Amino acid sequence: MQHVKANDAVSLPAALDVSAVNHSYGQKQVLSDVSFSIAPGRFTVLLGLNGAGKTTLFSLISHLYNTRRGAIRIFGHDISREPGEALRLLGIVFQARTLDLDLSVYQNLSYHASLHGIGRREAVSRIKTLLDQIGMSDRLYDKARSLSGGQMRRVEIVRALLHRPPLLLLDEATVGLDIQSRAEILATIRQLVVTDGISVFWATHLIDEVEDSDHVVILHKGKVLADGRVDDVVQSCGANSIGEAFATLSGVASVPAGGGSQ
Numbered sequence: 001m002q003h004v005k006a007n008d009a010v011s012l013p014a015a016l017d018v019s020a021v022n023h024s025y026g027q028k029q030v031l032s033d034v035s036f037s038i039a040p041g042r043f044t045v046l047l048g049l050n051g052a053g054k055t056t057l058f059s060l061i062s063h064l065y066n067t068r069r070g071a072i073r074i075f076g077h078d079i080s081r082e083p084g085e086a087l088r089l090l091g092i093v094f095q096a097r098t099l100d101l102d103l104s105v106y107q108n109l110s111y112h113a114s115l116h117g118i119g120r121r122e123a124v125s126r127i128k129t130l131l132d133q134i135g136m137s138d139r140l141y142d143k144a145r146s147l148s149g150g151q152m153r154r155v156e157i158v159r160a161l162l163h164r165p166p167l168l169l170l171d172e173a174t175v176g177l178d179i180q181s182r183a184e185i186l187a188t189i190r191q192l193v194v195t196d197g198i199s200v201f202w203a204t205h206l207i208d209e210v211e212d213s214d215h216v217v218i219l220h221k222g223k224v225l226a227d228g229r230v231d232d233v234v235q236s237c238g239a240n241s242i243g244e245a246f247a248t249l250s251g252v253a254s255v256p257a258g259g260g261s262q
C-alpha cells in the first residue's frame with residue numbers, strides 16, 4: 001500500500017488536527033497511527049469502506065472514547081486536556097438515529113439547546129431559523145416518529161448546529177436514504193460551508209459523494225492512505241477518478257458509488 005500526501009498549506013490552528021492516533025478494541029487494533037489536519041472553512045470527506053474505522057475515529061474526536069495514544073485538537077484545543085472548550089466548537093451527527101421519537105421536533109431541539117445553556121427565547125429563534133433553512137419549518141410540533149428518515153436526519157443536523165459550532169462532523173449521514181434525500185442533504189451541508197464558513201468532516205463509503213474540489217482523507221483498515229485535495233490525490237496516483245485512486249491505494253477492486261439508498 002502506498003501513502004499519498006497531497007496537502008496544500010494548512011493555516012493554523014486547524015479546525016481538526018489528528019496526530020498519531022491509535023485505537024484498539026481488546027487485542028484488535030482498528031486505528032493505526034492516524035494523522036491528518038483539516039483547514040477551517042472546508043468540506044473534507046472521510047472516505048472509507050465499511051469497517052475502515054470511521055465511526056471509531058468519530059467516537060474519539062467527540063470524546064465518547066478516550067484517546068489513549070496520539071492527540072486530537074479542535075481549533076487548537078486538545079480533546080483530552082480541554083474537552084469542554086473543544087466540544088463547544090463541535091457539532092456531530094451520528095450514523096445511528098438519535099432523536100427521541102416520542103417527543104416533537106421542537107422538544108428534541110429545545111432540550112439540546114438547554115444542554116448548551118442557550119436561553120429559551122434565543123433557542124426558539126435559532127430553531128425556527130435553522131428549520132427554515134433546512135426546509136422543515138412546517139414540522140416544528142410534529143412527533144419525531146412521524147418524520148421520514150431524511151426528515152429525521154435534517155432535524156439531527158439542525159440539532160448539531162444549534163450551538164453554532166464552527167466544526168460539523170457527519171458520520172454516514174445519508175445511509176438508508178433515497179437518492180433524492182441523499183442529494184438534498186449533501187447539497188444543504190455543502191451550502192453551509194459556503195454561506196456560514198463552517199468546516200465539515202463528512203464520513204462516507206460512497207464515492208459519488210466526493211467532488212474534485214473537496215479535500216479527502218482516505219481511511220482503509222484503520223490507516224490513512226491519502227489526504228489532500230481530491231484532484232491532487234487522483235493525480236498523485238496516476239488515476240482518472242477518486243474511485244480509481246481509492247482502488248489503486250487500497251487494492252480493493254470496486255468501490256460503492258451509491259446510486260440508490262445504501
Ligand SMILES: Nc1ncnc2c1ncn2[C@@H]1O[C@H](COP(=O)(O)OP(=O)(O)OP(=O)(O)O)[C@@H](O)[C@H]1O
Pocket residue numbers: 025028030048049050051052053054055056057172205
Ligand atoms: N465496540 C466494538 N468492539 C469491537 N470491535 C469493534 C467495535 N466497534 C467497532 N469495531 C470494529 O472496529 C472496526 C472499525 O469499525 P468502525 O465502526 O469504526 O468502522 P466504520 O468505518 O465506521 O464502518 P461502518 O461504516 O460499517 O460503521 C471494525 O472491524 C469493527 O468490527
